[in-house]
Amino acid sequence: MKHKKRLAIAGVAMAATLTLIGCGTPAGPSQEGEIVGREISWLLSRPADGGIITVVKEIADEYAETHPGFALNLVTTPDRPSYLQKLETLAAADQLPEFFDTDATPFTRKLVDQGKLVDVEALLKDLDIYDDFRPLALDYQRFDDGSLYMVPFEFEMEFFWYNTALFEQAGVTVPETLDDFADLCGPLRDAGVIPFALDGQDGWPLARYMSYQPFRLAGPDYLNELKRAEVELSDEVGTHASEWLAELGSSGCFAEGFSSQGYTDARDLFTSGQAAVYQIGTWELAALTSPDLPEGVKGNIDFFTLPTVEGAVTADNDYTVVSGIGMGISQKAFDPLVEDFLKFLLSEYSDRIVETGHMSPIAGSDVVIPEGASELYARALAEVDNLGDETAFPWDTQLDPTTNSRLQQDLVLLVQGEITPEQFTKTIDATLAENAPKFFD
Incomplete structure (x- = not known):
């Protein structure tokens, strides 16, 4: 089927204030009455x-x-x-x-x-x-x-995209478990490559990494309990996740100065061939399969889904779907x-x-697959037919605002080695204890 080009939006009004008409509170969702244009x-x-x-x-x-x-x-x-x-x-x-x-x-x-x-x-x-x-x-x-x-x-489904040529050059393979991530970073660094591209500016990408170990080890209920301060991040699951992230930082898995890199910075590091792995959703498929990718990147991008861990309680085909x-x-x-x-x-x-x-x-x-896109486009979308029943919910949509802000700030410090996993979990537990009751009964 041929791709149709749609007209871009031109002149969408950016109102400083919103024109609102109070219509009263209806009794239920379904409305009866005359439809009057406004x-x-x-x-x-x-x-x-x-x-x-x-x-x-x-x-x-x-x-x-x-x-x-x-x-x-x-x-x-x-x-x-x-x-x-x-x-x-x-x-x-x-x-x-x-x-x-x-x-x-x-x-x-x-x-x-x-x-x-x-x-x-x-x-x-x-x-x-x-x-x-x-x-x-x-x-x-x-x-x-x-x-x-x-x-x-x-x-959209979220995957780990990787450059097969850079993996081959560094002599590494797709990790079988999350705990294998750190083992990739030394060889990739030695090959002159940034292991993982990361948008550190926006907070949520690093929080995604924080969510992975708990989702595999304890399932989605862990987050539901954590956000209410019914469990502590300093428990076995949270401690393991925190130590894992600290290890990724100490192993040089992310770019120097990652905390100041934005969304497009991270994407460009990967699509230019400077980084070997990039975690992002299928909403970026057009960029990842573009015929305009540079040589050495074009045709060398593949993906893997969220790896499992030993003792996982979620299935391999359960991961972040948004x-x-x-x-x-x-x-x-x-x-x-x-x-x-x-x-x-x-x-x-x-x-x-x-x-x-x-x-x-x-x-x-x-x-409709865009004209010129690589075969990766259709292959990635085909994963929709293989999805499991559980999804890893992003933590930034679930935690109370104060805890979410503190978590994102302190995750950067944890990965940079400026605080220890113990300090990190202790601070988040204290923040949860103070703020969660304000939002959850």
């Missing part, structure tokens, strides 16, 4: 030129053609800390826009408890599209009690127009997003 807003924490926004903008323009007065105001704030500050300010002022990006975090749980979000599971069932979604895509958006208040727009930041729906601003537009959006979205080369959280549409 401007609605979506506060976004996504790249303005990304595939999701491009597709949503196209669909919104089509909806506007048959609904005079309708317009979708896309307000983008890609910088995550700035976005969260803006979201918290609007929530505190009871001025949430019709749609807004959010994860199943303790903060969002507070909004749910305050009655500020629409019940998405009930809404999707009312729209008769709930069963069309991939279960793992919905599960990623759920709270601990199974409730669902965010709509997913992505479905449906991205979800979309919350304001209960206050929910009316017949919002419901009708959302129904139209979701009915069109899946067939459009797969044309951009990305999987859909709604099953049934085949991804």
Whole structure:
């Protein structure tokens, strides 16, 4: 099937303030009444030129053609800390826009408890599209009690991508277990290669590494207990994870100055052939399979999934699968127009997003592989048919805000050898003990 090029978004309004219309609090998800066109807003924490926004903008323009007065105001704030500050300010002022990006975090749980979000599971069932979604895509958006208040727009798997030529040059092979990671780093360094490319600036990539050992050794329930301070990070599982990360640091697994390197810096280190391994999701497949990759990289990229450990309680095909930041729906601003537009959006979205080369959280549409992409593209996406039943949830979406910030800051110090594993776990346990009760009953 031939790849279709979509028009890029031009002139998306970046409003400093959101035009909001309070529509009262409806009795339930399903709305009755006249559909009256007006401007609605979506506060976004996504790249303005990304595939999701491009597709949503196209669909919104089509909806506007048959609904005079309708317009979708896309307000983008890609910088995550700035976005969260803006979201918290609007929530505190009871001025949430019709749609807004959010994860199943303790903060969002507070909004749910305050009655500020629409019940998405009930809404999707009312729209008769709930069963069309991939279960793992919905599960990623759920709270601990199974409730669902965010709509997913992505479905991505996270792998370790590696340069086969650099591995061969250094005489190393794909690690069988997580504990084998450190053994790669010396030989790769001796071959003049950075072992692991890492975005240290944003915090969450290093937190991913912190999540791996506990997920393998204790399963997803460990994080649920840890975030409530029901277990301590200084226990056997957390200590092993902390010592493992400290070993990766002392073995020179990451680039010098990794803490100041951003997202594109890490990606460029790998795609230029300067780094041998890069942990990232399938959302970067276009960059990893581009025909414009330099010689020595092009044709030499492969991947492996999250390695196991001795005594693992999760299966080899259980690893991090995400449906991205979800979309919350304001209960206050929910009316017949919002419901009708959302129904139209979701009915069109899946067939459009797969044309951009990305999987859909709604099953049934085949991804269109971009022209010129290597065979790796289709082979990586085929892993969707081999997924297990458990997923490794990112810690940054689960911990309370204070603990999450402290964890990300201290992980850098741990890997750099500035604090010991014992100091690291002791600090995080104390932070959890103080802050977790504020968010979890």
